[in-house]
Amino acid sequence: MKTLLRGRVLSFHADPSETADNHRYIEDGAVVIDGGRISAVGDYAALRAEGLREIDHRPHLILPGFIDPHIHFPQVQVIASWGAQLLDWLNGYTFPAESRFADESHAIRMANAFLDLLIDHGTTTASAFCSVHPQSADALFAAAEARGMAMVAGKVMMDRNAPESLSDTPQRGYDETKALIARWHGRGRLRYAISPRFAITSTPEQMQAAGALADEHPGLHVQTHLSENRDEIDYTLSLYPGARDYLDVYDGYGLLGPHSLMGHAIHLSPREVARMAETGTRAIHCPTSNMFLGSGLLDAEGLRASGVPLGVATDVGAGTSYSMLQTLDAAYKAAQLRGCKLHPLAAFHWATRGNAIALGLEDRIGTLEPGRDADLVVLDARATPAMAMRLETVETLAEELFLLQTLGDDRAIAETYVAGRPMKSRPGRCGGAFWD
Numbered sequence: 001m002k003t004l005l006r007g008r009v010l011s012f013h014a015d016p017s018e019t020a021d022n023h024r025y026i027e028d029g030a031v032v033i034d035g036g037r038i039s040a041v042g043d044y045a046a047l048r049a050e051g052l053r054e055i056d057h058r059p060h061l062i063l064p065g066f067i068d069p070h071i072h073f074p075q076v077q078v079i080a081s082w083g084a085q086l087l088d089w090l091n092g093y094t095f096p097a098e099s100r101f102a103d104e105s106h107a108i109r110m111a112n113a114f115l116d117l118l119i120d121h122g123t124t125t126a127s128a129f130c131s132v133h134p135q136s137a138d139a140l141f142a143a144a145e146a147r148g149m150a151m152v153a154g155k156v157m158m159d160r161n162a163p164e165s166l167s168d169t170p171q172r173g174y175d176e177t178k179a180l181i182a183r184w185h186g187r188g189r190l191r192y193a194i195s196p197r198f199a200i201t202s203t204p205e206q207m208q209a210a211g212a213l214a215d216e217h218p219g220l221h222v223q224t225h226l227s228e229n230r231d232e233i234d235y236t237l238s239l240y241p242g243a244r245d246y247l248d249v250y251d252g253y254g255l256l257g258p259h260s261l262m263g264h265a266i267h268l269s270p271r272e273v274a275r276m277a278e279t280g281t282r283a284i285h286c287p288t289s290n291m292f293l294g295s296g297l298l299d300a301e302g303l304r305a306s307g308v309p310l311g312v313a314t315d316v317g318a319g320t321s322y323s324m325l326q327t328l329d330a331a332y333k334a335a336q337l338r339g340c341k342l343h344p345l346a347a348f349h350w351a352t353r354g355n356a357i358a359l360g361l362e363d364r365i366g367t368l369e370p371g372r373d374a375d376l377v378v379l380d381a382r383a384t385p386a387m388a389m390r391l392e393t394v395e396t397l398a399e400e401l402f403l404l405q406t407l408g409d410d411r412a413i414a415e416t417y418v419a420g421r422p423m424k425s426r427p428g429r430c431g432g433a434f435w436d
């Protein structure tokens with residue numbers, strides 16, 4: 001049975017840097033869903049019909065679901081850890097927490113909690129790092145499949161500078177990744193991402209294995225970290241003395257390209273920026289994380305002007321919120337600190353279509369158009385008393401979006417639809433048919 005969602009429909013298109021003409025807004029709009037896909041978008045008056053189940057979301061906004069292109073699923077219990085910058089934070093908080101994912105039952109419990117948190121915050125697709133243990137990736141993919149979510153994920157490859165319990169070897173990392181790709185990649189809406197954690201935790205032999213995997217599986221995502229922290233960069237260059245710079249380490253193993261997602265990418269030389277643009281390598285801005293760990297302020301505008309495709313992500317657990325609204329708020333503040341302005345229409349483009357483009361999935365998700373997957377978020381700008389009071393004086397759509405990103409969080413997510421199914425309000429969240 002087809003379902004019609006009625007509300008104020010907002011979707012983005014065109015160039016990420018444009019604002020005035022980058023969106024389509026329908027005041028009394030409708031999105032018709034048929035079998036997990038969007039079958040029509042337009043005026044409610046034109047689309048209403050006999051036999052359609054109607055859900056009235058007025059006065060809320062209906063947007064494409066948020067996309068989070070860089071997040072760590074084994075860090076559900078790391079978020080909000082005090083007092084450290086990157087390398088101490090990894091050793092003191094993150095590695096001990098990730099060690100627990102050797103236990104399959106822990107991994108399963110965390111995977112379900114993690115995906116429910118994403119849904120509660122309006123995020124319908126993420127690119128997620130798992131722990132080194134293949135059972136952590138199995139747990140996440142199985143939980144995503146049960147929810148019908150389009151997830152990109154991979155077990156991290158790491159074979160040095162980490163506790164024994166978190167280390168694989170070049171061969172084991174390769175074999176386990178290969179088996180996970182065979183098991184999960186392309187199954188339903190799931191995609192595998194080859195995930196060497198970062199240069200510090202992989203030997204050259206392991207980087208070579210990661211490059212071989214990318215070579216053997218063209219089109220698969222590669223996700224890692226790049227130039228987040230000054231000490232990290234110095235240490236990396238001491239471990240790879242032959243590399244011209246940090247990016248060159250990954251370049252040397254064939255790990256750049258339009259499917260490669262580089263978390264952070266803050267402290268880059270002009271050569272690295274030019275090389276990222278030349279290869280189409282994605283930079284993923286992680287503003288709450290960059291401020292929380294004191295890593296630095298990304299020159300997002302400069303990167304974009306140089307032609308580097310840019311995503312924006314939470315990076316939980318160094319990031320401090322699962323909310324893409326809060327992430328846009330941090331991106332706005334990071335821009336302010338650099339004397340730049342992020343327009344709300346550009347910000348919401350970024351968290352939806354922009355991130356779909358960063359992941360190369362813009363043909364399936366990130367916009368509301370017939371034929372696309374029905375991943376949607378319903379936003380309530382009256383969700384809290386503070387929001388409701390401010391909304392009284394709001395006059396434009398852009399102002400309302402800015403209010404949502406500045407004051408909103410999971411409370412502003414009235415509903416999240418995954419492949420056409422309402423998931424936030426639904427008890428149980430996964431398994432079985434519940435409508436038809």
Ligand code: GUN
Nearest residue numbers: 072197198225289315318
């Ligand atoms: N660099 C390598 N691993 C990590 C991680 O888990 N989080 C962040 N923020 N940076 C990293």
Ligand code: FE
Nearest residue numbers: 070225263315
């Ligand atoms: Fe990260």
